[in-house]
Amino acid sequence: MIDLTAMIVSSVIFVIALFLIFTEKMNRSITAIAGSALMVGIGTALEFYSQDEAIEAIDFNTLGLLFGMMILVALLEPTGFFQYLAIWAARLSKGQPVRLMVLLGTVTTVLSMFLDNVTTVVLIAPVTVLISEILGLNPVPYLMAEALLSDTGGVATLVGDPPNVLIASAAGFSFNDFLTHSLPIVLFAWLAALFLLRYLFRNDLHQMSADKDAVFQLDPDEAINDRKTINRVLIVLGVAMFFFFIHHNLHLQPSMIAMSAASIALVWVQPDLHETLQRVEWNVLIFFAALFVMVGGLESAGVLHQVAELIGNAGNLSPIVFGVITIWVVAVLSAIVDNIPITIALIPVFADLEVAGINVQPLWWALAFGAGFGGNGTIIGSTANVFIASLSERTKHPITSQLWNKRGLPVMIVTCLIGSLLFVLFFPYLSR
Amino acid sequence: MTVKSSMKKQVITVLDTDDLGTAAKQFVKHHVGMLPVINAEGKLVGVLQLRDLLTLALPDFTRLMEDFDFVISFGAAKSIQPSKEDLSKKVSAVMEPPVCVDDTCGLSRAFSLLHHHNLTDLPVVDKENCLVGIASRVDVGTAILKNWEFISGD
Numbered sequence: 001m002i003d004l005t006a007m008i009v010s011s012v013i014f015v016i017a018l019f020l021i022f023t024e025k026m027n028r029s030i031t032a033i034a035g036s037a038l039m040v041g042i043g044t045a046l047e048f049y050s051q052d053e054a055i056e057a058i059d060f061n062t063l064g065l066l067f068g069m070m071i072l073v074a075l076l077e078p079t080g081f082f083q084y085l086a087i088w089a090a091r092l093s094k095g096q097p098v099r100l101m102v103l104l105g106t107v108t109t110v111l112s113m114f115l116d117n118v119t120t121v122v123l124i125a126p127v128t129v130l131i132s133e134i135l136g137l138n139p140v141p142y143l144m145a146e147a148l149l150s151d152t153g154g155v156a157t158l159v160g161d162p163p164n165v166l167i168a169s170a171a172g173f174s175f176n177d178f179l180t181h182s183l184p185i186v187l188f189a190w191l192a193a194l195f196l197l198r199y200l201f202r203n204d205l206h207q208m209s210a211d212k213d214a215v216f217q218l219d220p221d222e223a224i225n226d227r228k229t230i231n232r233v234l235i236v237l238g239v240a241m242f243f244f245f246i247h248h249n250l251h252l253q254p255s256m257i258a259m260s261a262a263s264i265a266l267v268w269v270q271p272d273l274h275e276t277l278q279r280v281e282w283n284v285l286i287f288f289a290a291l292f293v294m295v296g297g298l299e300s301a302g303v304l305h306q307v308a309e310l311i312g313n314a315g316n317l318s319p320i321v322f323g324v325i326t327i328w329v330v331a332v333l334s335a336i337v338d339n340i341p342i343t344i345a346l347i348p349v350f351a352d353l354e355v356a357g358i359n360v361q362p363l364w365w366a367l368a369f370g371a372g373f374g375g376n377g378t379i380i381g382s383t384a385n386v387f388i389a390s391l392s393e394r395t396k397h398p399i400t401s402q403l404w405n406k407r408g409l410p411v412m413i414v415t416c417l418i419g420s421l422l423f424v425l426f427f428p429y430l431s432r
Numbered sequence: 433m434t435v436k437s438s439m440k441k442q443v444i445t446v447l448d449t450d451d452l453g454t455a456a457k458q459f460v461k462h463h464v465g466m467l468p469v470i471n472a473e474g475k476l477v478g479v480l481q482l483r484d485l486l487t488l489a490l491p492d493f494t495r496l497m498e499d500f501d502f503v504i505s506f507g508a509a510k511s512i513q514p515s516k517e518d519l520s521k522k523v524s525a526v527m528e529p530p531v532c533v534d535d536t537c538g539l540s541r542a543f544s545l546l547h548h549h550n551l552t553d554l555p556v557v558d559k560e561n562c563l564v565g566i567a568s569r570v571d572v573g574t575a576i577l578k579n580w581e582f583i584s585g586d
Contacts, residue, residue, distance in 0.1 A: 080499075130493035130500065136508025139492075214507025222502035395492035396515075 003302065006048035010301040013039050014294060014345070022337045024380070029283040032290035032341075039297035049300040057296025058289050061169045061255045062162075066116075067285060068258025069159060072237055073119045074279035075269055079230045082123035083223035085111070090131040091220070095212035097137060097205040098198060101145050104128060105194060108146040109153030113160045114241065117150045118281070121384040125391050134218075136210030140397050141201035144404075145194075147388040148376050148411050152193050155372030156186040158244070158254060162288070163343040163371035165254075170347045171364040174248035181365055181430060185422045189373065189415040196414050200407050229269050236265040284383075291344045299348045308352035319359065320427050323366040324420045330370025331416050335377030343371050362423070362430040369419040377412035379404040435542045436535040438575035439556045439565035445470050446523050448477050452488070453519040455480055468555040468563055469527045476555055476563045478527030485526070488514040532557050535564055539579075543572045 017035035021028045036054070043049025076082075089107045093100035104124070112120040124146055132139035154160035158168045158178045167173065173181075198205065224230065240261035243250070247257055266273075298304050314322075333342045346367060354360045375382030379389050379401045385408070392399040423430065444462045446455045448471050458467060459482055469478040487495070491509035494500060532555040533542050546554055546569045554572070556565040577583060 126493060126496040129496055130491075130503065133491045133493055133509040134503070134505070134507030210508040214505055217505035217507065218503065225499070391496065394495060 003046075003048055006043075006046055006301040007303050007306065009042055009046065010039060010048070010297045011303050013042070014298055014303075017294060018337055018341060021341065027283075028338065029287040029290070032287050032294060036290040036293035036297075039294050043297050043300065048302075049297045053300055054293045054296055057299070058292040059166070059169055061253055062165050063285055063288060064253075064255030065159065065165050065169075065258045066162065066288065067280070068255065068260075068262040069116060070119075070280045070285075071262035071276065072233060072240075072258075072265055073115050074276045075229060075233045075265055075271060076115075077119070077123060077279050078275075079226040079233075080224040081230045081234075082111070082120070083127050084220045086124050086127035086131065087215075087218045087220040087223055090135075090215045090218065093215070095135050095209040095215050097141075097207065097209070100131070100135075100137075101142055101197065101201070101205065102194065104131075104142050105145040105149040105197075108150045109190065112150035112154045113157045114237070115159075116281075117154045117160065118284075118383045118387060121147055121150055122387055125388060129391075129395060131215065131218075134211065134214040137207060138204050138397055139395065140392065140399055140403070141197070141204045143388050143392060144399065144407055145197050145201075147382070147384045148193060148197065148408060149190060151375045151382050151384055152190050152373060152411075152415055153186065155368060156183040156190075159258075161368075161372050162284075163339050164368055166340075166343050166347060167364050167368050168254065170351060171361075173364065175244040175254065176248065182368060185369070185419060185426070186372075188422060189369075189418045192414050192418050193376075193411050196411055197407070200410060229271075232268050233265055236261050236268065287340065288344075291341050295341075295344045295348065298345065304345070304348045305352055308349045308356065311349070312353060312356050312358065319362065319431075320424055323362050323423055323427070326363055326366040327370040327373075327416055327420050327423065330367055331374030331377070331412065334371050334374030335381040335412060338380075339371040339375050339382070343367065359431055361432065362427060365430050366423060369423065370416070373412055373415040373419055375412075376415060377409050379408070381408070381412075433539050433575065433579060434535065435533055435537045435539060435554070435556055435567050435572065436565070438539065438571045439535075439567040440571070441565045443468060443555075443563060443566045445563065446480060447471070448522065448524040448527070450523050451520050452485060452514075452523060452526060455523050456485055456519070459485065464553075466551075466553045468530070468566065469523055470563055474563065475561045476530050476532055476557050478524065479530045479553075479555065480523055480527045484528065488518045530555055533567075534559070539572055539576050542567060543569070543576060546572060 013035055017031050020026045020031045040049060040051060040054045085107050086104065089103040090100060093103050108120055108124050125143055128142050128146065129139045132142055158164050158175045240257055243257045244254065247254055330342060350360045350363050379385050389399045444458060444464060444467060446458055446467045446469055448469050455467060465482045467480045468476055469480055471477050489512045491506060491512065531545060531549050531551060535556050535558055542554055552569050554567045555563055556567055558564050
């Protein structure tokens with residue numbers, strides 16, 4: 001039975017919310033909270049969505065994993081660990097611009113494969129400004145490389161990127177599935193992005209440092225405030241990673257591992273809890289929870305089922321072509337709006353297609369690539385981009401939206417191209 | 433005791449329409465840490481702190497990092513010159529809203545404001561908000577000490 005009113009009302013609420021997020025007329029979390037309340041209220045009144053269904057729509061597996069990892073990062077944040085790594089990279093570069101970009105980009109990427117990439121960028125960016133200033137270099141290429149490379153690299157692992165957490169939870173992908181399916185493809189895309197950035201910023205990177213030796217005056221050990229906490233959190237993180245590798249065999253949910261790791265770290269470090277909880281990104285968690293509730297309304301009203309039917313009836317589109325289209329459509333939507341609501345809304349659609357007998361395995365990967373690489377395209381495409389841009393506004397070299405389009409958009413296009421190419425080549429493998 | 437009795441009546445000021453280059457010269461010439469900003473009618477509209485002017489020439493990272501004690505050498509950022517653009521900005525674009533008191537204000541209140549807002553100087557205005565003087569932390573603080581019985585009794 002199709003309830004047309006319910007479908008129209010729920011779609012209107014969702015589209016208005018997306019519009020507000022896209023135009024930044026209202027804070028995205030506030031928009032999501034208001035939208036979800038409206039969805040439940042009207043849904044209950046029109047009897048297409050109930051309060052119980054709203055609670056059920058929340059994927060606590062995703063929230064638990066994000067929350068656990070946020071606690072671990074929150075413990076690591078004030079210790080100076082991130083400063084230590086950035087300074088170590090700067091010394092290794094000997095103050096040479098290209099090497100500095102490669103090393104800082106690599107450090108940020110590796111960190112953001114295991115930790116939240118926004119936090120990573122938030123912590124590395126100020127040190128990057130420090131390093132480029134004492135070297136007498138323009139910080140823009142390094143800051144943008146960090147955001148773009150960590151956005152790209154984060155797609156490689158289950159915990160590297162919030163859309164991956166969502167997809168893994170919905171598709172039942174394990175940590176190792178990402179390492180065997182996503183990592184190799186992302187590696188190529190990441191290298192291409194690095195070479196492209198090297199080319200796009202060639203003029204800035206030709207500029208030589210005014211005081212090369214300045215980096216050697218920075219002592220990484222001096223940048224560390226709390227070595228004991230670093231050691232403890234890194235040990236816990238290491239053990240958590242080990243359990244991530246085998247979580248499928250132990251029938252453990254990733255969220256269970258992250259929450260256990262967080263609780264062990266809290267007991268071991270015994271931080272000032274108030275301070276630690278202040279560092280947790282509650283607005284992100286609330287954004288997720290509210291979006292789950294809002295999208296749950298769309299699903300209950302039958303909108304997402306209709307979309308799935310529409311796609312299913314799209315005729316004799318070959319699965320490969322459909323996958324490639326998914327990568328690009330999701331990438332463009334992610335660049336314009338935000339990859340999280342897009343991913344949350346598409347998950348039930350794909351789940352519906354699976355019920356209809358379509359092999360959606362490759363589509364999940366297409367979704368991950370599109371959502372991840374698409375964020376590179378615009379200054380608002382990912383939270384890391386937004387942060388880097390607003391940080392740069394407080395420096396002598398603000399990054400404008402136009403500059404981002406000139407540097408970030410080519411990175412998005414090239415990474416999506418490589419993603420599509422490898423998707424086609426390895427289609428049979430990705431379908432398993 | 434009011435702040436009027438301890439303030440200095442000769443005050444160096446800048447106009448809100450002056451540029452920062454002019455203001456910088458005033459700071460150097462008179463060796464002061466703060467300049468009250470007045471408009472053409474002589475009304476107090478803001479204050480320009482030495483530190484606000486200096487941020488133009490300090491490295492960006494000093495504003496972005498929580499802690500940079502470990503940075504022993506500032507390298508190429510040792511001596512940053514402000515840009516011509518920055519120096520041609522109007523004082524009104526950089527000034528802070530004034531924390532000021534009426535000339536009838538008591539000394540304890542004046543000192544508490546200086547202390548709470550972490551200021552070194554407090555502009556003093558009359559009923560029409562025209563600048564009539566300036567009282568420094570030292571002016572106000574020692575005026576209070578003078579009233580302590582064990583000192584005034586000596």
